[in-house]
Amino acid sequence: MDSVYREIVEGQFAQLSAELAAEGVLPAPVMSGTRVVVWIEGIPASGARDRFLLGIDTDRFPIEPFDVGFINPALPASQWRIAEMKNPAFFPDDGEQRMKTNFRNEPRVFICIQPGFTREYFAHHIQESWNPHTMTLAHVVQQVRNAITGSLYAGPMWEKNK
Secondary structure, three states: OOHHHHHHHHHHHHHHHHHHHHHOOOOOOEEEOOEEEEEEEEOOOOOOOEEEEEEEEOOOOOOOOEEEEEEOOOOOHHHOOOOOOEOHHHOEEOOOOOEEOOOOOOOOOEEOOOOOOEHHHHHHOOOOOOOOOOOOHHHHHHHHHHHOOOOOOOEEHHHHOO
16 A cells, blocks of 8 residues: 555544544554454344454455454454455344345455445446545444444344354
8 A cells, every 4th residue: 555545544533532432432452453343232123232343454445345344252362464354243233234145146255335445345236336525434433333233233243053
């Protein structure tokens, strides 16, 4: 990644960190290489709180959208940088409205939230185009948080598959 673009990503990471700190969200997000890792909560209608480890790869910014997925929350932080992010077991269960874990076409596991911010979103929505000026790391995290606090959110996939 070009140093100018790296500075933009680092600025977005600083903004994300400041916004989450202002909300009192702990632990703070981590940037490991080109990957940003953030703890987020899913809140189903029952009010329980489920913790997910959201991964955002920024390695192809701004040419391509972010690669976004979920990391096994049991992994130590030392493995987050290289951990798989598309294992459906670690995704939220929202009835596959926005968290696609068994989609009929490739890629089969991805986040599909309008407006689009993931590489896979644009693979399926070819009529739309990526705009790196409008979708920051903070926007990505907020969109995912919104998706797993709505009425369709049922809990972690690992609970569904027990």
